[in-house]
Amino acid sequence: xxxxxxxxxxxxxxxxxxxxxxxxxxxxxxxxxxxxxxxxxxxxxxxxxxxxxxxxxxxxxxxxxxxxxxxxxxxxxxx
Numbered sequence: 001x002x003x004x005x006x007x008x009x010x011x012x013x014x015x016x017x018x019x020x021x022x023x024x025x026x027x028x029x030x031x032x033x034x035x036x037x038x039x040x041x042x043x044x045x046x047x048x049x050x051x052x053x054x055x056x057x058x059x060x061x062x063x064x065x066x067x068x069x070x071x072x073x074x075x076x077x078x079x
Contacts, residue, residue: 012067019059024052 031048035041 009067012063016060016063019063020056023056023059024049027052027055 027048028045029048031044031046031051034044034048038044
């Protein structure tokens with residue numbers, strides 16, 4: 001396993017944080033907008049929050065497993 005510079009790890013974790021925020025906030029805002037259009041007050045908002053949280057957990061799992069393996073999957077695929 002190769003040693004990564006500290007800034008590569010910092011950039012990956014920064015991207016992870018932005019991904020979590022976007023994955024939760026965007027579907028929530030979309031659900032609130034749909035509720036305003038349809039008049040179904042908490043229905044689409046809650047569905048958006050639930051979808052966003054599930055999407056965030058899945059993305060974090062995928063990104064963290066790639067980080068913890070050291071990027072070996074990508075290196076093996078390139079060979």
